[in-house]
Amino acid sequence: MARKKGKLPAAMRRGHDHGRCVEEAMTLAAELCARRGARLTELRRSVLEFVWQSHAPLGAYAILDMLSAEGRKPMPPTVYRALDFLLQQKLIHRIASLNAYIGCIDPGRPHSGQHLICRLCGTVAEVDEEAISGAIAASARDLQFSVERQTVEVTGICVNCVPD
Numbered sequence: 001m002a003r004k005k006g007k008l009p010a011a012m013r014r015g016h017d018h019g020r021c022v023e024e025a026m027t028l029a030a031e032l033c034a035r036r037g038a039r040l041t042e043l044r045r046s047v048l049e050f051v052w053q054s055h056a057p058l059g060a061y062a063i064l065d066m067l068s069a070e071g072r073k074p075m076p077p078t079v080y081r082a083l084d085f086l087l088q089q090k091l092i093h094r095i096a097s098l099n100a101y102i103g104c105i106d107p108g109r110p111h112s113g114q115h116l117i118c119r120l121c122g123t124v125a126e127v128d129e130e131a132i133s134g135a136i137a138a139s140a141r142d143l144q145f146s147v148e149r150q151t152v153e154v155t156g157i158c159v160n161c162v163p164d
């Protein structure tokens, strides 16, 4: 995720071509799953597409509602299993503080990024600052602590929501 300093991620660029974000995410997901021999079933695909409908995270029940609106009637465990699959394949991230899911912008590369969450519009931007992950890893090493999962979520107001 080679992001130039000062360049806004797509999530925070107002009026960006979001159709392209979705298209790229879906193409990449299909490629990665094919390469890994993982089955991107129709339901998993739909769930991923719903998660990608915007740059704001989506909860499991919102996804369930969307599937129901399409005439499908999956049970909640089915949706959770689809979300688990997408998490395992690292195609989505779980935003713990909101108990909701967001599409990963760089699923082909192992990373533990940080999430900036706008509390007004709900947009979440994923950033990956090596310095932050490095500092956490170093602190954990000092304490002989083995890290299993790392969640860095920052809440605030995005550039589009700052009052003039």
Ligand SMILES: [Zn+2]
Pocket (backbone or CB within 6 Å): 010, 011, 016, 017, 018, 019, 021, 022, 055
């Ligand atoms: Zn977008």
Ligand SMILES: [Zn+2]
Pocket (backbone or CB within 6 Å): 093, 103, 104, 105, 106, 107, 111, 113, 126
């Ligand atoms: Zn990611």
Ligand SMILES: [Zn+2]
Pocket (backbone or CB within 6 Å): 118, 119, 120, 121, 122, 123, 157, 158, 159, 160, 161
């Ligand atoms: Zn905002």
